[in-house]
Amino acid sequence: MIECRDIVKTYTSGAEETTVLKGVSLKIVDGEFVAIMGPSGSGKSTLMHILGALDTPTSGTYLLDGQDLSELSDDELAEIRKKKIGFVFQAFNLLPRATVLRNVSLPLVYAEVAIAERDRAARGALARVGLEEERFHHLSNQLSGGQMQRVAIARSLVNNPALILADEPTGNLDTKTGEVVLGTFEKLNREGKTIVLITHEAEVARHAQRVIHIRDGNII
């Protein structure tokens, strides 16, 4: 359960103040598949950073599972990300010279999970995104774009988070592979995962159950 109340985010560079989010309020319940859509510069990336506990709002409250994250320190936020949030990025951000299994189990390294348990969880997550088992020991830079993004989705799943945040997950993929990746999200959502998808394409947002439009820092 995600609840944002009147979130304002202001950046200061020198004497100039830029307000990127101007009082955003929204609610996402568990098991929803929501797309946040808006053109570039609308504030959707900033909203995603706050939802993903990468950043805190200037004012307003952000409740994740009833816990207020708006006043937490860097290390406390890292703790929240470790336990409750999985990220999927446009540029995949896999460790290039590491195997698929090592990439997927990386979040569990920080969660101090035992090696055998890590391996089991990573294999399970990879099975859920439909990656063939013979690729588990490939280096991640030997995979195609679609496979890489599925590995990244498996990585976001592996610590069983409350929320998966995907930031333009199809931005670096062609339409056909993009459809496969979006299908993966739909499948995960059917299995009960809460997914928030950030995109500027209506075509992509169409896969979600609900679309939140954002423009100039306001929800419309």
Place this chain on the structure above:
Amino acid sequence: MKTRDLFLETYAAITVNKARSGLTVLGIVIGIGSVIALVAIGQGAQGSVESRIESIGSNLILVSPGFQRGVGTQISTGRGSAQTLTQADADAIREEVDGIESLAPEVSRRYQITAAGKNTNTQVVGTVPDYLKVRNVEADLGSFVSPGQVSGVSKVAVLGPITRDDLFGAGVNPIGQIIRINKVEFKVIGVTAAKGGTGFGNQDDQVFVPISTAQRFLAGGDYVTTISVSAKDQGSMTAVQQEITNLLLARHKISSPQQADFNVLNQSDIVAAATSVTGIFTILLASIAGISLLVGGIGIMNMMLTTVTERTREIGLRKAIGGKRSDITLQFLAEAVTLTFIGGFIGVIFGWLLALGVSKFGNTATSISLPSILLAFGVSAGIGLLFGYYPARRAAKLNPIDALRFE
């Protein structure tokens, strides 16, 4: 993050770019290796200087004539020809000072020596039989000067092995031959055993004659050039030294020790002086090597900074999936320390081999001590911490949002 994972991450990071890691490690290898090797050479030199000084004699006190300064003047009467110590002084020390094991006055000077058409110029030492005990000399062939030869003013000579080699050839038994010292004929009665060189002139290149003969036929006069005294034990040396000083001051009617016309040197003073010289030498060598270690450390820092920049996105990702500042700091510090530790390990072996090579081919004693090896490991790990800390903090402070966007 668990320790085991930290090692795995470090291993993965270091092996990604083996050439770069290898070159960075090489800097530390050279630094640590040269510290180990140069300190070993310095300590070896220290040890050999000490043992050579010890070989002169045990618990030795040397009394030698000095120059006298007049009251209130800086003009010295000179040291070279000082004849202020006499046979009577030596006798008085023997009679009146407690704690003396044995004592040997000597009168020595360089003379031209000829024998069977060959000639050499060397130190002729007029002395007494006790010289053997005081200065650790042994007769190798024949015998040393006897008490009867001293009282009888016999013209007999005992050769050092090198002088024997110069005059008669190596390994020849010269006993019974005649040599001429300053045109006076002496009969050779013995050869001393080789001792090796010392800082006080080569002890093997000397000719020993009875002191009475030297005084009468060579030096002319009853002055002595050195009185060697051996104390009964190490503990009484200072007391003996002080007593000799007081006695000679009284005999020479000098009121203040500053104006003494003689010097009383304690063997441990000589050792201390020599040790402090070689100690400075060791420190000098170690600091030169330390500079290369510093350069190696800067190499580590340079590599780590490059790594942090190259892996900015990776750092961003690690933070996004829950890595704390301390996790990131630890990871990069571990990389730096591992590199320097590997460098330290190879460096110790390299320095060890270098020191072995120097003692084998350079004819210089070297000594590698456990403390210097432990210190080298400590220093290399410390360099990793010191030069790895800044890059690691820089990585840990990266904002994950900016780091993930970094191109």
